[in-house]
Amino acid sequence: MILTLNGKQESIERPVTLDVLVTAKGLCPDKIVVEHNFSIISKEDWSKITLKGQDMIEIISFVGGG
Amino acid sequence: MTMEDLLTLGGRSIKSRLLIGTGKFASYSLMKKALEATQANIVTVALRRVDTGSKADNILEYIPKSCILMANTSGARNANEAVRIARLAKASGSGNWIKIEVVQDNKYLLPDNLETLKAVEILVKEGFIVLPYMSPDLSMAKRMEDAGAAAVMPLGAPIGSNRGIKTRELVEILVREIRVPVIVDAGLGSPSDACECLEMGCAAVLVNTAIAIARDPVGMARAFSEAVLAGRRAYRAGLASPASEASASSPLTGFLRDEAR
Secondary structure, eight states: OEEEETTEEEEOSSOOBHHHHHHHTTOOGGGOEEEETTEEEOGGGGGGOBOOTTOEEEEEEEEEOO | OOSOOOEEETTEEEOOOEEEEOTTOSOHHHHHHHHHHHTOSEEEEEEEEOOTTOOOOOGGGGSOTTSEEEEEOTTBOSHHHHHHHHHHHHHTTOOSEEEEOBBOOTTTOOBOHHHHHHHHHHHHHTTOEEEEEEOOOHHHHHHHHHTTOSOBEEOSSSTTOOOOOTTHHHHHHHHHHOSSOBEEESOOOSHHHHHHHHHTTOSEEEEOHHHHTSSSHHHHHHHHHHHHHHHHHHHHHOOOOOOSSOOOSSOOOOTTTTTOO
């Protein structure tokens, strides 16, 4: 199935939860914030969200800015 | 000046009137040195999509824990996007200070005051400490203030342009008429620009590019910090008014010529 991760189409083979996706991408959970279909999902709830086709995921972190 | 001259902002007492942006530094460790050298109290950061391929450091580890983090909403093109970014920033644990930046124009990066106001109205109600980056327009500044903005942040010149306080006449009006702190944000190029802002009664300045891209960013951060102090001291001491004619500062009695007998 196809989902959109940070604006790019991404294909995943089987349904996974958000925490699995974060780990698979090699991201440190403490540095990021995750939005699933325009809702912010707190870290504790990542394992409760199973991703479906067409889902929109945004993974954001802080960078330098003025 | 025996009493410590603190800036009251968002319910906090702030010592440093130099707010520092963290973009464009050659490295996070250099940025950290600049923040430490100036004892910055308020530091801005931005939010971006993570690059899942890279192992970039976490910028927050390079910002002293004593600093108030103020996320900006750069990248937002309208009020809804700014609100969305602000909520993400809060969820990621940066606290509730937010600089609203809504820009649709990529050439001059000038703010959209109307969309900015809409975002201020929403985010104040959600409990954010909101500082809108705006064009220095008095009626909009009053609306921002009425909506609960903690400060107004007029631009001095376009972002990153290092041109100085080109909006001086309009910012002076805000200083006279707006009750919340007026903080000049964007466009300041040299310490003397920052000094000028403080001399004219602005509460603080926010500087990023001029420090970050200097040959020696730490040295430039110190220079800005000293200029801000000097400008504030001058404002508090009361500047003398300009005059069109000379007014002697030494006695004019021509004693060498008074030998006529």
